[in-house]
Amino acid sequence: xxxxxxxxxxxxxxxxxxxxxxxxxxxxxxxxxxxxxxxxxxxxxxxxxxxxxxxxxxxxxxxxxxxxxxxxxxxxxxxxxxxxxxxxxxxxxxxxxxxxxxxxxxxxxxxxxxxxxxxxxx
Amino acid sequence: xxxxxxxxxxxxxxxxxxxxxxxxxxxxxxxxxxxxxxxxxxxxxxxxxxxxxxxxxxxxxxxxxxxxxxxxxxxxxxxxxxxxxxxxxxxxxxxxxxxxxxxxxxx
Numbered sequence: 001x002x003x004x005x006x007x008x009x010x011x012x013x014x015x016x017x018x019x020x021x022x023x024x025x026x027x028x029x030x031x032x033x034x035x036x037x038x039x040x041x042x043x044x045x046x047x048x049x050x051x052x053x054x055x056x057x058x059x060x061x062x063x064x065x066x067x068x069x070x071x072x073x074x075x076x077x078x079x080x081x082x083x084x085x086x087x088x089x090x091x092x093x094x095x096x097x098x099x100x101x102x103x104x105x106x107x108x109x110x111x112x113x114x115x116x117x118x119x120x121x122x
Numbered sequence: 123x124x125x126x127x128x129x130x131x132x133x134x135x136x137x138x139x140x141x142x143x144x145x146x147x148x149x150x151x152x153x154x155x156x157x158x159x160x161x162x163x164x165x166x167x168x169x170x171x172x173x174x175x176x177x178x179x180x181x182x183x184x185x186x187x188x189x190x191x192x193x194x195x196x197x198x199x200x201x202x203x204x205x206x207x208x209x210x211x212x213x214x215x216x217x218x219x220x221x222x223x224x225x226x227x228x229x
Contacts, residue, residue, distance in 0.1 A: 035219075045159075045167065045210055047219040059217045062123070100172050107214020108157040108172030110179070115166060 002026030002111065004096050009116030012086050016120070020081040022096030022113055029077040030054070033099045033106025036070060036081045038092040039115075046092075050106060051079060086120045093117050124149055124213050126222035133227045141198040143225045145211035150191045152215030158187055158196045159210045161224075167210065171196060201227070 008020040022034070035050040049060045049070040058070055069082040079096055093115040099106035125148040135141055145156070154174040159167035169178040171187035174194055184199035198205055206229055211222040 044224045045161075045212070045221040047212070047221060050219070061218045095166055100169060100178060105153075105155055105214050107155060107212070107219050108169060108178075109159075109167070109212075110169045110172075112166035112168075 004098065004111055004113035006094065006096055006113040006116040009094060009118045011119045011121065013122055014086060014088060014120055016086050017082070017084045018086065018118060020083065020094055020096075020116055020118075022079045022081075024077045024079070024098070027098070027111075028102070030074040031102035033104070034070075034072060034079040035097050035099075035107070035109065036068075036079075037095045037097055037109070038090075038118075039095070040089070040092040043092075048094075049081065052106070053103065083118070086118075088120050090118060091120045123218050124151065124216055124220050126211050126213060126220055128209075128211055128222035128225045130225060131223075133225060134229070135201055135227065136229065137201050137203055139201050141196075141201055141205070141227055143196040143198075143209055143211075143227075145189075145194040145196070145222050147192040147194070147213060149216075151194075151213045154190050155213060155215035156187075156189070156194050157212045157214065158185075159212065160205075160207045161210065162207045170209075198227075 036048040051070045072079045097109035098111040100108040100110035156174045158171040161167040175187045
């Protein structure tokens with residue numbers, strides 16, 4: 001079955017950290033760019049980061065640069081997002097997503113996970 | 123970064139009518155790498171169109187995309203009841219990739 005399944009969300013205090021995971025199945029994971037996108041409650045979509053095949057390239061939105069780190073493990077068919085120094089405004093549903101085609105540009109997201117909820121509150 | 127501005131914010135239409143949604147970019151979208159998504163409450167977005175005018179797998183023919191450079195359009199030929207949702211455009215030609223703020227198509 002072709003799918004992405006996120007995990008690792010939860011309730012965290014400001015300043016805390018989380019590691020989100022996204023497990024892929026049903027396609028050749030190593031061939032694809034993978035991204036993380038979030039959606040704050042009642043708000044629009046915000047692209048956060050991508051990682052290329054073989055982890056050659058990574059890129060981040062300015063809003064998370066220096067606090068978020070994306071990584072992947074092709075053997076485990078998983079992509080991760082390490083989130084540090086969490087802020088209240090990081091509260092959102094976090095999605096992982098895969099490009100419509102393998103390789104570059106990888107940015108039209110044809111496959112999405114169900115999302116994992118991150119709540120930052122004291 | 124490239125700012126995408128969608129208009130209108132809300133589109134009030136009836137089933138069977140034609141919907142035209144606009145997405146304007148603050149600078150030219152490289153290689154017309156512009157996508158459109160549909161999102162319903164509580165669900166992940168669904169890719170409709172990529173590369174400005176290519177329909178994604180399984181997307182009905184009533185959805186079409188057009189445009190180039192800084193001006194893009196999503197057209198829904200005849201609205202079906204299941205088409206009432208929020209629609210987002212997104213550019214992925216220049217990092218950071220960015221989304222528009224969305225257009226809500228309501229009855």
